[in-house]
Amino acid sequence: MSLLSVRGLTKDFGGNRAVDGVSFDLRPGELLALIGPNGAGKSTTFNMVGGQLPASAGSVKLNGAELLGxxxxxxxxxxVGRTFQIAATFSSLTVRENVQMALLAHHRKVFSFWRSAARQYAAEADALLGQVGMREQAARPCSELAYGDVKRVELAMSLAAAPTLLLMDEPTAGMAPAERNALVGLVKQLVTERNLAVLFTEHSMDVVFAYADRVIVLARGSLIAQGSVDEVRRDAKVQEVYFGTGKTFGAHAQEAGPA
Incomplete structure (x- = not known):
């Protein structure tokens, strides 16, 4: 059964149709990659699903409830939780405090002074940090962390509201290969443990093919392929869009450019 159902999603910018009738489903416990070359419309599609951009037409339903508008x-x-291409954390706060702030926002609590809030949800914050491998660094300022660890903190913050759907925009942007694999491997583990549905955009084909359960591919605003990693890897239209005829993802995965 689908958790997220997208039907006929369309976006016009003046006379230009950036996204043209895109439809797909996402089930609980599934990691779905949204890929495409430059100008494919994947960022526009992603932002319409998350509510950052209004759609011109179509439907986006979560458990049958319409999200558009x-x-x-x-x-x-x-x-619906979300992470961003550039990690959205407070560098002046500690790792724990960042997650506490996310928990306070989820519980709709507002405090005039951080000192009043500092004792709130500390145990819950530490539990979330434990899930992303950052419990031992809870007292460190985010400004001292390596970028890969900052992305882990952001992931813990996105889990504060116990989402059923997580949207991840270029989660490995700016990360070294080892960091990329560690982060997406962690997300894959959370998908299984929490029965979480994840939609993510990604330019690193090695990450997509190693961890995604399914892949959807956009080109010039239209969905040109969707299916398992193997199905998409073999798709002639996808190969031509990315690399020109005759080439395969297997030999040229690193050549794909960012969105």
Whole structure:
């Protein structure tokens, strides 16, 4: 049964159709990659699903509830978490405090002074940090962390609201290969443990083919292929869009450019 159902999603910018009738489903416990070359429309599609960009037409339903037209905050309250291409953390706060802030926002608590909030949800924050391998660094300022660890903190923050759907925009951007694999491997583990549905955009084909359960491919605003990693890897249209005829992902995975 689908958790997320996208039908006929369309976006026009003036006379230019950036996304043209895209449809796909996402089930609980599934890691779905959204890929495409430059100008394919994947960022536009991603931002319409998350509520950052209004759609011109179509439908985006979570457990049967329409998301289009709702503000991002309301979409988050319905069970949609999000991480960003550039990690959204507070560098002046500690690792634990960042997650506490996310928990406070989820519980709709507002404090005039951080000192009043510092004792709130500390145990819950540490539990989330434990899930992403950052419990031992809870007291460190985020400003001292390596970038890969900052992305782990952001992931813990996105889990604060116990989402059923997690949207991840270029989660490995700016990361070394070892960091990329460690982060997406962690996400894959969380997908299984939490029965979480994850939609992510990604330019690293090695990451996509190693961890995605299914892949959807956009080109010039249209969905040109979807299926398992092997099905998409073998698809002649996908190969031509990325590399020209005759080439395969297996030999040229690293040549794919960013969105």
């Amino acid at each position: 709702l503000p991002s905050r309301r979409i988050a309250q319905l069970g």
